[in-house]
Amino acid sequence: GAVVSQHPSRVICKSGTSVKIECRSLDFQATTMFWYRQFPKQSLMLMATSNEGSKATYEQGVEKDKFLINHASLTLSTLTVTSAHPEDSSFYICSASHDREDGYTFGSGTRLTVV
Amino acid sequence: GENVEQHPSTLSVQEGDSAVIKCTYSDSASNYFPWYKQELGKGPQLIIDIRSNVGEKKDQRIAVTLNKTAKHFSLHITETQPEDSAVYFCAASYTGTASKLTFGTGTRLQVTL
Numbered sequence: 001g002a003v004v005s006q007h008p009s010r011v012i013c014k015s016g017t018s019v020k021i022e023c024r025s026l027d028f029q030a031t032t033m034f035w036y037r038q039f040p041k042q043s044l045m046l047m048a049t050s051n052e053g054s055k056a057t058y059e060q061g062v063e064k065d066k067f068l069i070n071h072a073s074l075t076l077s078t079l080t081v082t083s084a085h086p087e088d089s090s091f092y093i094c095s096a097s098h099d100r101e102d103g104y105t106f107g108s109g110t111r112l113t114v115v
Numbered sequence: 116g117e118n119v120e121q122h123p124s125t126l127s128v129q130e131g132d133s134a135v136i137k138c139t140y141s142d143s144a145s146n147y148f149p150w151y152k153q154e155l156g157k158g159p160q161l162i163i164d165i166r167s168n169v170g171e172k173k174d175q176r177i178a179v180t181l182n183k184t185a186k187h188f189s190l191h192i193t194e195t196q197p198e199d200s201a202v203y204f205c206a207a208s209y210t211g212t213a214s215k216l217t218f219g220t221g222t223r224l225q226v227t228l
Contacts, residue, residue: 006158012216043204043218043220043221044204061138093159095158095216104161104216105161106151106158106161107158108157108158109157109158110158
């Protein structure tokens, strides 16, 4: 089956620094990837849709200058949280849509803690 | 845009009993309805999905039903086991790889011995 690898699984960073999270589709090409944020005991909130070779589409209320998304290849999308603050602490999850069938595969998530 | 409501928010059942989780959606254009299981600290895992051209789909102990007219779809888990304990999310989208999923609010299922 389709596999999406997300790294790192956990990261702790200091306020003001930037953190990069990678999302890779291992055995399929993902023309579209999605980035979600999940607060404790809540649902997944879509942050942005990432298309290979083009600019990401951000959901309303998501700061595109703070959450930089790059989808440089058909198998890799990255999310960079810039100038992180404690309120950016959250669980970030990526997913990729399949190029050969309808469906979405999710990464294992990244727990970001900003201290 | 699409809006997906999910009930109940928590569900406790005894091992061996059945569990039912219900969702409603608002956009009649939606035609793909997956269900995900999320364990603590992990990403969602697809457990079953259904498309609008069928009314029911079953995979061992798990089944999903869809009522397009009423815009309802439900997850049924029979013979529940402790390892079924997790948070379950329904979602909806329309066909197309660039289409985004809209998630329900989640149901925390606890299977007690």
